[in-house]
Amino acid sequence: MRKLVLALSAAAVLLSGCTTVQKVVSGAETVYAKVQEYYRSAPKTVYAARGGYAIALAAAVQFKETQCPSVKSHSFCATLIPKLRQADAQAKVAFDAAEDFVRKNPTLDASALIDAATKAALAFAQIETLAGIKPASGK
Amino acid sequence: MTAALAFITKASAILVAGVNTLEAASKIGGMIQNVLATGNPTDEMWDNLKAFEDEQRARLNAPMEGEN
Numbered sequence: 001m002r003k004l005v006l007a008l009s010a011a012a013v014l015l016s017g018c019t020t021v022q023k024v025v026s027g028a029e030t031v032y033a034k035v036q037e038y039y040r041s042a043p044k045t046v047y048a049a050r051g052g053y054a055i056a057l058a059a060a061v062q063f064k065e066t067q068c069p070s071v072k073s074h075s076f077c078a079t080l081i082p083k084l085r086q087a088d089a090q091a092k093v094a095f096d097a098a099e100d101f102v103r104k105n106p107t108l109d110a111s112a113l114i115d116a117a118t119k120a121a122l123a124f125a126q127i128e129t130l131a132g133i134k135p136a137s138g139k
Numbered sequence: 140m141t142a143a144l145a146f147i148t149k150a151s152a153i154l155v156a157g158v159n160t161l162e163a164a165s166k167i168g169g170m171i172q173n174v175l176a177t178g179n180p181t182d183e184m185w186d187n188l189k190a191f192e193d194e195q196r197a198r199l200n201a202p203m204e205g206e207n
Contacts, residue, residue, distance in 0.1 A: 043179040051167040051188060057195045058163030070204035077203060085200055092196070099185065106179050 042110040043102040049114065050095050053121040060084050060128060080131050087124040094120040166191065 064084070068077035098113040170188055174180050180188075 041179055044174055047174050047180045047184070047188065048171050050192070051171045054188065054192045054195065055160065055164050055167050057192060057199065059160045061195050061198045062160045064199060064203070068203055071206040073203075078206075081199075081203060088196060088199060092192075103185065 041106065042108070042114065043106050045114055046095070046098045046102045046110065046117065049118060049121065050099065053091060053095065053117075053124070056121065056125050056128065057088060060088070060124075063128070076131065080127075083127055084124070087120070087127055091117070091120040091124050163191075163195070 064081055067074060068081055071078050071081075094113075094117040098110060098117040101108075101113050102110050167188075170184065170191075174184060
């Protein structure tokens with residue numbers, strides 16, 4: 001969860017032009033502590049993490065539909081979109097496993113599954129960040 | 140919405156500041172807020188989140204023009 005928050009905030013930093021990375025990291029760590037405090041239950045943690053992932057997925061869809069309506073829209077479309085699809089498929093598997101476990105066992109420790117889902121979401125977010133996915137108005 | 144959720148959803152929305160993402164952030168943020176306000180997520184809450192995710196996934200997987 002912490003790495004996911006950091007990855008998402010790092011992506012925001014890149015796009016916002018903010019140079020105070022240390023402030024962002026400190027802010028993200030504060031957010032992570034608050035998230036841990038609020039989501040003491042494994043089901044809530046998985047739900048919130050999956051919700052955050054759904055937002056990142058929506059961002060990828062926005063990018064694909066505006067920047068890559070055609071495989072020839074940009075030179076990167078032919079390779080980047082398949083990468084996002086593959087990473088999304090892996091994230092789906094990880095989140096499905098975590099969700100299935102916590103729904104059946106809401107009081108048991110799900111740390112390993114949560115970590116796996118967070119790692120998969122992080123990998124997806126990093127593709128977006130490294131690709132420099134930007135608002136449609138700024139290429 | 141808690142400061143934590145606001146930060147996460149805003150950071151995510153900034154990734155691509157399109158209508159789709161902002162609407163998604165608002166919608167998902169509301170879903171998460173409901174979970175906070177109640178107990179563990181209900182079956183309906185899980186189904187709603189899954190439906191949204193499945194819709195986005197279908198759009199991501201839809202072939203681009205000229206793609207095999």
